[in-house]
Amino acid sequence: MAVDFTSDPAVADLARRTADLVREVVIPVEERCGGVAHTEETRVELQRAAKDAGVFAPHVGRDLGGHGLDMRGRAVVFEEAGYSLLGPLALNIAAPDEGNMHLLEVVATAEQKERYLRPLAAGEVRSCFAMTEPAPGAGSDPSALTTRATKVPGGWRLDGRKWFITGADGASFAICMARTSGEPGDGGGATMFLVDAANPGMKVLRHIETLDESLYGGHIELLFENCVVGDDAVLGEVDEGFKYAQVRLGPARITHCMRWLGLARRAQDIALDRAAEREVFGSRLAELGMVQQMIADNEIDIAAARGLILRACWELDRGERAGQSTSVAKTFSAEAVWRVVDRSLQICGSLGVSGDILLGRFLREVRPFRIYDGPSETHRWSVARRAVRQRSRSAR
């Protein structure tokens, strides 16, 4: 027994077929639409191709039509899917649905699974996760949660405002996080509720215009106003929402890394193709030292991010909380992916900022990842605190 980077042959095979699908089917669609595809036809077309290729929903259990990949398996397959902005949509592993499926698999009742998880896993419907609130509500600091759930006979009434709720427009249901005890800033208890899109108390206020645009369904500002749900809408236990948020966020943070790592590789490949072909001052770009430095730094960033992701996955698969390793992997990967896309664009020069290739689009899409799922500063803060605590324990 020793450290081993070999993947299970079944995983390797799945990854290979995913790569083929992305190259042959997904990228042509992506290039046609500039990476932004928000029509149901496109979604259905891509997902059908993934089903035909036998790579659809690889992360959910076999009973739900998936491949039951553990986190390490996801790392390999999601990276291949992420090689195109639309690959995750094709495989039904895009945010936020992917994280919601994971959460529902772990927390939902059998009945809730049938009603919400099964169609979601099949790509029949989409979902959203309604946690983040405009300032001064829940953002980097979840304990600032202001949306309230009040007990009413037979159920709960939700009131509050959420924003940056990805995919909310067109989703068939939302998982809404609301305060069931305590006060904003004090901690206290939160609860997760399953809210159907048809509920008249949940309203799409607006599509928030954002730097990134490719996530299906956009980023939405949502209003919960006198939104009544039944007792059976409670996901898991009352007041345990913050705990479940961790169940969702630890892995979700890392699956983001996997997908964006794939996109970083894509950016590098675009730059490599350009560097191999473009001549300036009598040399191919690929022969110029400063370009080689950018290429090499891309390779290093990609390899380092992959190592950190695999490490965090291994810990999660062992059932650890993996707080430190997921924070480390998320912080490094978000910044590394950003650097890789930025350097790749620089290598391509004016072509890089044009819509003739997708690097400008990629730059826009990856920038927010240094902010969502915990800004780099918040993660660094917790990484440092854990390091200090751990050292003070071990030094004793």
Next chain:
Amino acid sequence: MAVDFTSDPAVADLARRTADLVREVVIPVEERCGGVAHTEETRVELQRAAKDAGVFAPHVGRDLGGHGLDMRGRAVVFEEAGYSLLGPLALNIAAPDEGNMHLLEVVATAEQKERYLRPLAAGEVRSCFAMTEPAPGAGSDPSALTTRATKVPGGWRLDGRKWFITGADGASFAICMARTSGEPGDGGGATMFLVDAANPGMKVLRHIETLDESLYGGHIELLFENCVVGDDAVLGEVDEGFKYAQVRLGPARITHCMRWLGLARRAQDIALDRAAEREVFGSRLAELGMVQQMIADNEIDIAAARGLILRACWELDRGERAGQSTSVAKTFSAEAVWRVVDRSLQICGSLGVSGDILLGRFLREVRPFRIYDGPSETHRWSVARRAVRQRSRSAR
């Protein structure tokens, strides 16, 4: 006599009035249109306000209705104009018109000045500068120029393709750079030609979709095909185009820096306002060390860029070629401005990537500046070569 950073009182006054105009008139328009204003009404409205405020076209001579600012004076005033994406348009000092006016003032005949420069300086028309070509033509390496001018009786015939020609759609004339001797890659001679928009041989092929979108008139792909112009269309001397390009590019490179420096200050101010008001984990952002670090690094980058710009301006005003100092200032400023906008956006968190504030737009607008007017790599290459040459001379 000693090093002095004091500005002429007239310049300081002009800067103050520019700042007032930007705050009171320009920013409200900019915020309304998200920084992208491509209508003639807006242009005319903004320029009228600038004329009323007595700050219009400050860089051209008094005979043309301007203030005759030297480069150091421009540094101060253009920075204030650049505080808004639309400030330079308002003052008629946006690229590429500003650089074209400078070029025409230095090189054009009296007749050409009357016909092209005077209406341009007055804001009655716009212009473009048609130099850059798609690969493998003139880009970082101007000597790769492929567009040709062939002598015909009484004039010249231009043939070739140009791209990233800012403002070309709607411009009343283009300054087109074409090869009049030698072969691509060999150097040889180029000549500048004044081409009227009405010339049927000059065609707008397409608007290139780009990461940045705020420069008026967009980035255009232009075709010169059997485009015949008279002998009086020659700007300056035949075969001296590369020399005139330097006349234009040295200062133009630095005026870009000035304007973007203003935008960096704006980004910092937006972040400072947010940091002063937003609370997380019980503290204002402005009290958190990692945020303070970003704020301080912004201050340092802004101050350092300003010092380098002023230095280059001083050399240019003394009549020096200032190759080293403009390359140093351009390289540093382009990267510093990018860092400042990126950090400011990070400080603002999810709000920063939303269209509710303009930082995502700023990020898109400043990114290409690390590429155009010479990519950072090309400038570093010439800076290094000059350093080596200068040392080997002085060490002898």
Next chain:
Amino acid sequence: MAVDFTSDPAVADLARRTADLVREVVIPVEERCGGVAHTEETRVELQRAAKDAGVFAPHVGRDLGGHGLDMRGRAVVFEEAGYSLLGPLALNIAAPDEGNMHLLEVVATAEQKERYLRPLAAGEVRSCFAMTEPAPGAGSDPSALTTRATKVPGGWRLDGRKWFITGADGASFAICMARTSGEPGDGGGATMFLVDAANPGMKVLRHIETLDESLYGGHIELLFENCVVGDDAVLGEVDEGFKYAQVRLGPARITHCMRWLGLARRAQDIALDRAAEREVFGSRLAELGMVQQMIADNEIDIAAARGLILRACWELDRGERAGQSTSVAKTFSAEAVWRVVDRSLQICGSLGVSGDILLGRFLREVRPFRIYDGPSETHRWSVARRAVRQRSRSAR
């Protein structure tokens, strides 16, 4: 009137003669002793040469045998002196004597000037500045000052421990900062005292071994124990010590930058010489892109630091406190100089880490500058706070 980087001809001439002296006299001595010269013979020999060249003590008034340079004049001349580790010693402008002369010129009584300043300015004696204390005493946070001065009849009794007191061994007097009111951490008042080396209450405890070794007299741990001085030993007013510390530290911070900037230029020149001569893989180093990038980044760092230093000097010469500009210049310069030396060493490869050239020595000497005179973190903290305050005032 406009921004001007021209130096006074007298200053330029002084700088030229300083550069000649450094090249012809100082560098040969420096190379012989590896940059570390702690003998009185060397000091006297170098200072005699500087006197002969008419460049000695350029910063003190003409009545003291100097040239009365203002801060901008110092910027130019000190940079030339700093081109060698021993140049400042030769010109009698090394730390801490240079800062002490400045302080005494501003604060001392006529009698104190005759007794302490005149021989110091003449290079007949050396001095030290005893402020920093081991933790938890005065360091980054001066208000933590623990050394106490107690009033006794006819004078004061000093008790406390100081460390990192540069040049204390062999100094003929110390300027000691001691608390005369309040408690550590509370602010309160401090007073500066002139203490003769012969005073039996002041003892050299040890030479602290440090990464840097070239500052004359080393870094000393000093004990003040029942150290009685007369009332005439008070420098300036009682309880005004913190204010005088600022008088000393603002300019002293910037004169450090000037000297180290000279050393950065030297490092770059060593690297340039090597890059021009050394061949690998069939190319001269100077032709390799990654080396060119390091060379260019050195040029940029040097130019940017110089601009920030001149700006701060100009403000100081106008009588401003210049808190922001000196913090900005110090933070940037300390880090830029470090980067320049590090890159230069990298260019020289294994030769660079050998004692055959001085770059390893330079790396050791410049590292502490990111810590002393305020660590980068402390400066960034104050830069950020000032930026926030200034914005909140101007935005109102």
Next chain:
Amino acid sequence: MAVDFTSDPAVADLARRTADLVREVVIPVEERCGGVAHTEETRVELQRAAKDAGVFAPHVGRDLGGHGLDMRGRAVVFEEAGYSLLGPLALNIAAPDEGNMHLLEVVATAEQKERYLRPLAAGEVRSCFAMTEPAPGAGSDPSALTTRATKVPGGWRLDGRKWFITGADGASFAICMARTSGEPGDGGGATMFLVDAANPGMKVLRHIETLDESLYGGHIELLFENCVVGDDAVLGEVDEGFKYAQVRLGPARITHCMRWLGLARRAQDIALDRAAEREVFGSRLAELGMVQQMIADNEIDIAAARGLILRACWELDRGERAGQSTSVAKTFSAEAVWRVVDRSLQICGSLGVSGDILLGRFLREVRPFRIYDGPSETHRWSVARRAVRQRSRSAR
């Protein structure tokens, strides 16, 4: 089967005992001598302790008294040893002996193993590896090799000059790389020779003074002059020296990373202890955001380096050449370790640059690692070239 970071229990146990030995025995010695111990008594004392603890020479086969660790096992154990500058000496896994043992195990004849490898593995003697030459000889570019081996009856005559030959003074034998065909710069063939210290043709010219000082036996300039050896001194085959150099350098590069990674962890622990205890401005350092950022970046750098090292080890253990992964791991680790030590020193402030703690020493010791075993620039160059080649193959 899946990616797995679990170590073999025997390896984990060895690592634990190594950590104990380092903490209890090695660090006290290291702190006493400031990290620089060049006496045989110290070497023997430390190695005896390692033998007693059962952790000596863990990398060589059991027949030679070792533990037969593969590269992944070494990664874990060597990191623990590297936690002190003297840990590798104690375990007999310091450079260059460790790499030489590896080379001899792979290439030497049975007889050569008995004569050279066995006593080396037992710590009875030391060795050196004589490859690097002063410019313009073999350095970053091995093909520039100028030392020649000329065939003479019954053996070879070696002539040439080597420098930076670590541990040569006091070594009982050298492995000398000499050209046996071709010309410098042309490639051609090199051969490795085993040369006894007693050979009068091999002379220590001088100890090169270097920034780093802790490697036992120093860095030596060696002269081979009319140095005659027998045919049995040839290591492996004639003209195959460049190939064997790769056998040695690939793993040696990575074992360097392992050891320095241990030192980076040590630096971080020193900084964490300081940050937890030192107060400034009323807060513990560990609570200040900018300090937390440095601590977190250290954690990230350490984790990322470890991941890259393990990856390269896994490839090497599978028998791959692992050119890309060892270059990536080496480049990143050398720079990461440097950053970690630099930040840790910064956290400790003036204490950090003093000899009272070891961080200044660590900074000096790790700096050359960005140069030896291939400068970062050379590795980046090969990483980029491989990336371009691999992409052009896969894109076809």
